[in-house]
Amino acid sequence: MPNDSMPDAPRAIAMTVNGRAETLGVPARRSLLHALREDLHLTGTKEGCGVGTCGACTVLLDGRPVLSCLMLAVQAEGRAVDTVESLSHDGALAPVQDAFVRHDALQCGFCTPGQIMALEGLLRRTPRPSEEMVRRALEGNVCRCGTQLRIQDAARELAGGGRSR
């Protein structure tokens, strides 16, 4: 058991982030959130509370939404992590992002990447979710500006296939 007496000593881990193989050295106590933001400079994923109560740090782990502040980076060893940065390509927004913008489903925008990843995670499992499923999927994502109804509008359009996804 190497490094047990030195919890801050970096450990080398490998994971796939946004489709790219990454190897990084992280202390055991480092959260996946901080590894993404500080080691990989993927600052689209936000820290709203750091203790799993706001959803701002939501990313997809093997396609399912997780709170990256509640996971240690070392727990993502060998897994596939997708952040909000994985959705858009060359400045072209993904359908879920585009729907957020057109429905004004964001104000200050700080919780937005987490909201988007939580909804994206739902839509990947369930392309046509009911409104109740959308609300449940986003219940853990706090927005202080009050965009909840706008997000429902965006989700309703995506679930109804109003635009191709």
Added chain:
Amino acid sequence: MPKIVRQKIEFEGRVEEREVVIEGDDLPIWAADQPLRVVGTSVPRVDGAERAAGAAQYTADLYPAGLVFGAMLRSPHAHAKIRRLDAARAERAPGVRLVLSHLNTTGIPWYNGVSALFGTELRYAGEEVAAVFADSAAAARDALDLVDVEYEVLPHVVDPEAALAKDAPKVHAAGNVLGGAAERYARGDVEAGFSGAAATVELRAETQDVLHHSMETHGSICEWSGGRLTIYDSTAHIFGVRRQVAAALKVPLDHVRVVSRFMGGGFGSKNQAAKHTVLAALAARRLGRPVKIMFTRAEESIAAGKRPRSAQRIRLAASRAGRLVAIDYWGVSGLGAYRAVGSPLAGPAKEMYACPNVRTEVWNVFTNTGPGAAFRAPGYVEGTVGLDCAMEALADRLGIDPLELRLRNYAEGDQVLARPYSSKFLREAYKMAADAAGWSRRAATPAAPVRSGAPRRGFGMASQIWGGAGSAPAYAEVRLNPDGTVDVRIGTHDIGTGARTALTQIAAEVLTLPIEKITVLLGDTDFPYSPLSAGSQTIASCGPAVRMAAEEARRHLLDTAASVLEAAPSDIRLEAGSMSVAGVPDRKIAVHELTGRMNNFTIGGRGFRGANPDGVTIRTWGVQIAEVEVDPETGDVRIIKITACHDVGRVINPMGYVSQIHGGVIQGIGMALYEDHVTDPESGTVMDLGFDTYAMPRQSMIPQIEALAVGQPDPVSNNLGVKGVGEPPIIPTAAALVNAIANAVGVRVTSLPVTPAKIIRALGGA
């Protein structure tokens, strides 16, 4: 020639006389019949893609090379003196580079000189004791426990009413009351009004401490280079931060630049420089490295500001016909330990309804709790709970429909300053809201509390009055680039309101260019001065300056085109980005062709915000109607719908308007039913340290919201006819909900948050 005049300026519910510099003539106002192409249409926010992509960089997202992280040690006691502080163990901890405390930061006054950057008397549990700076945030936090502090614990008081008592512990040596006395106001003869009244009501209202809890916590990054300081700050007041930090560090203003391009919400809690910004600047200077301090969520709960709790007692007297003959209002608001500005609780009671005899008394009281701060319509949300709940109690007493009662007491002019309103379309708002909500379906309030049976529906209403006029000064610059695109520079902020988008629309309107051709650059003290983004003033202050800057650029554009097209400037028409000679449509040149021909000779314009009109009071108005269903056996409240209609002058972006209404209403719902920031009176410490114990509005709590606008431009407010919309929508929500619950089950629970337990208690249950 600029001249200076004295004017009454309203900001966040307070009127004060100020000197205003008038630079020249303002533009004629865009009247209601002004044909407009972009202004008044819904435009998705221009920075939406950047935010949705996760590309927008907030202060929290910046990690300059060599960054050092700071963390604050905070007082565990509500009131204490520091007897001894020893940072030696912390200084030796791994990764730690510096510890700051009162021992090595002497001579920096804070809170208007009442305390210091690090005071040795600590007045709330959470006040800053020391700051540790280390190579990682984790190392800095780890070392906080290694700062050895010995405290002398002093008696504390956390409730403002308790703090009013003669024998209450003294938060400040000068006493617990701000200014040493209540703020009093009177007109007419209140006692005479009551003695002759046909009906009276009296009620007590209590509002709780409410936290801003913006999703991006408070934070700053400070970096020195060549004796100059750059501050990246999550703030709604870049110029204020610059002034305060420069003063604290005794450096000239031109050596300090403050940047806030994207900001993750503030709601009033980020309206001034905070200690952490100065600490980061001090540490960065000593260490020769950039320094970052971001609050944790728990720090947001204890030390980042709150809407302080209030207690109110209000008595109304009316004639049999339902005309108010007297209003007697008493209120007490907390300040926390340090807020230097009181809550204007009595604003609505003084001005909302026509009444000849009014007396108000408001006590603003220090307590040993975290600092109070402005929070979206400070004082008016609380004061409206008192006033408008009393109004509906009076309506029920008189057997008059609450809407009808409000119409019978419609204030035609400003009764406080005795002058007319610039405009007031509240009658229109009442009608639009009542029609949309189905107000005619409202049944009479049950005469006795309803204790059993099936859930019951109820309707409630509340009116809204607020400022939002904006004011000078604000300045803007417009530059046309060689390719015909446009940069607008203005030192304001987009704190999530959509200001960037609305200002873009204004420039696009004047220059007849598409939205995509215009970039609004803001959030930087390198740009022309603009006021803090608060008081619903951003668009009303900055919008007219942007219009004037764009109009000047447009004039230069027409002059230049005239020489190219060999015509008189007055004969040049600008339409859809192309200039032509009147009557000769073939003689034309596109804006980008002209600017392209000029190489880097630049066409531009500068604009300023003109003064507000004299002799009138500018107000925003509105009404909200709540429809609820209350289970009399459990006290559960289900909100069916909130209908909001506000008069905020011309609406620049209807889509942004609706989003602002949603935001205000949803925060109002949180305050009315769920949120409660709890300080334990025994220990003086905060019980809710985050979202696990503080009930933020979540998806399942949000009802249908219908957002309507009267949309009439104000005829004199400023050259756009706009007023602000940021704060109005939060003002009436809580009062309307209390009234709707009363209409459903027959008890008016005026203690916020209105929990099921309080409803059951009021109904006479266990």
